[in-house]
Amino acid sequence: MPERRSPRTLRDVSHLFLSGTEHGPRAAPRSTVCVWIAVVGASLNRAHCAAGVAAAFARQGMCVSLLEVCRGLPNIGYYFGMEPAAYLAPALDRSELVSGVWNGEVRFCFSADAAAFERYHGEDLPPGAPHAIVVAFSYPPERAAARFLAGLRSAAAAVSDEGTALGQRPPDAIIAVGCRESAGRARALTTGMRDAFPHAAIFLLADDANAGRAGDADEILALPADLRASWARRLPPVDQLFGELTAGLLQVVSLRRRRGSGHAANG
Amino acid sequence: MRRTDRGRPDAVAVLALARRLGPLALRRLFVRFCHEVSRFSDGFEIEIAPFDLVLRDSASGFSVTVSPLRELFLVSLGESRSFDIRVSSVEGCTSALDLALAAYLAVASKAAPAA
Numbered sequence: 377m378p379e380r381r382s383p384r385t386l387r388d389v390s391h392l393f394l395s396g397t398e399h400g401p402r403a404a405p406r407s408t409v410c411v412w413i414a415v416v417g418a419s420l421n422r423a424h425c426a427a428g429v430a431a432a433f434a435r436q437g438m439c440v441s442l443l444e445v446c447r448g449l450p451n452i453g454y455y456f457g458m459e460p461a462a463y464l465a466p467a468l469d470r471s472e473l474v475s476g477v478w479n480g481e482v483r484f485c486f487s488a489d490a491a492a493f494e495r496y497h498g499e500d501l502p503p504g505a506p507h508a509i510v511v512a513f514s515y516p517p518e519r520a521a522a523r524f525l526a527g528l529r530s531a532a533a534a535v536s537d538e539g540t541a542l543g544q545r546p547p548d549a550i551i552a553v554g555c556r557e558s559a560g561r562a563r564a565l566t567t568g569m570r571d572a573f574p575h576a577a578i579f580l581l582a583d584d585a586n587a588g589r590a591g592d593a594d595e596i597l598a599l600p601a602d603l604r605a606s607w608a609r610r611l612p613p614v615d616q617l618f619g620e621l622t623a624g625l626l627q628v629v630s631l632r633r634r635r636g637s638g639h640a641a642n643g
Numbered sequence: 644m645r646r647t648d649r650g651r652p653d654a655v656a657v658l659a660l661a662r663r664l665g666p667l668a669l670r671r672l673f674v675r676f677c678h679e680v681s682r683f684s685d686g687f688e689i690e691i692a693p694f695d696l697v698l699r700d701s702a703s704g705f706s707v708t709v710s711p712l713r714e715l716f717l718v719s720l721g722e723s724r725s726f727d728i729r730v731s732s733v734e735g736c737t738s739a740l741d742l743a744l745a746a747y748l749a750v751a752s753k754a755a756p757a758a
Contacts, residue, residue: 417685418682418683418684418685419684419685419686419702447682448679448682448683449679449682449683449740449744450744454744460737460738460740460741461734461737464737464740464741467675467679467740468672468675468733468736468737604751605752606752607749607751607752608745608748608752
């Protein structure tokens with residue numbers, strides 16, 4: 377088994393990611409990164425991945441808002457240790473919106489209906505800390521994709537405090553999760569997302585590294601075979617994969633922002 | 644026993660079986676329970692028998708048997724059917740779904756991923 381390197385922490389990349397320090401910490405706007413997790417097929421555990429990514433961001437000192445369109449169980453409520461009556465509510469009533477806070481670091485909400493997120497008014501974010509918005513869903517959506525994706529952008533805008541254009545917050549990065557059986561759909565997903573969000577960094581997590589070869593992902597990471605060992609635990613997974621993924625993602629997003637602001641300054 | 648296509652349950656067959664239940668609310672819970680269990684994974688198949696239905700995941704070997712009676716339905720986890728969960732209310736359905744999900748995840752986490 378190949379040896380994994382220690383994941384980079386927020387401190388290692390914060391000089392790239394955080395901006396506006398010339399104004400002093402009080403005046404600096406909160407840095408926000410918006411990440412979508414699109415899981416292809418029900419055989420991969422969407423909530424497990426989402427909870428792992430959210431917990432990894434929290435370990436890196438970020439405050440996290442996690443939204444999940446949970447069509448199919450388990451959902452993130454299972455991994456954040458909610459009582460069955462709470463986490464199963466959207467399974468019995470599609471319009472039900474359930475929310476909570478995990479460890480004071482991750483505020484989360486989930487519903488089977490993306491439109492329900494309009495009703496979500498989460499806890500206040502701690503001042504100063506960078507903010508990660510994580511939106512998880514299964515792909516393809518059951519109904520009109522364009523409307524569904526617009527709903528996700530609106531949901532992300534609703535939990536963002538940075539001020540968004542037209543109430544829409546597009547993703548900075550998209551994590552596509554696929555398996556060998558769904559390789560074709562995963563490639564279609566990355567290509568479609570590239571067309572829809574050309575400025576977003578696209579990562580592909582696959583149990584077969586060849587699954588994304590013909591796709592349009594910027595980076596491809598292998599899903600460890602032993603990741604599913606923690607599926608049944610009612611806790612967010614703590615696999616090194618998530619630390620490496622979130623650190624790499626922050627670095628890519630920060631470099632793109634720097635390039636973007638550099639072009640703007642030169643132009 | 645009739646086996647339906649892989650993936651989504653045969654909705655018509657499930658609805659037909661649900662009619663054995665008297666209360667309409669319980670019929671809806673029965674259908675919802677079968678629907679949610681069948682979506683645990685892409686590999687679930689549904690087998691319809693005269694008096695019950697079996698939801699089976701071919702990848703992990705996990706199965707759930709659901710038997711509608713008049714005022715309740717029974718949920719049995721695994722092939723041994725060593726115990727039944729009696730469902731006659733939303734609370735009962737919640738317990739059955741929670742136990743079924745936990746049992747499925749425990750089985751699936753031990754099953755080797757397809758090579």
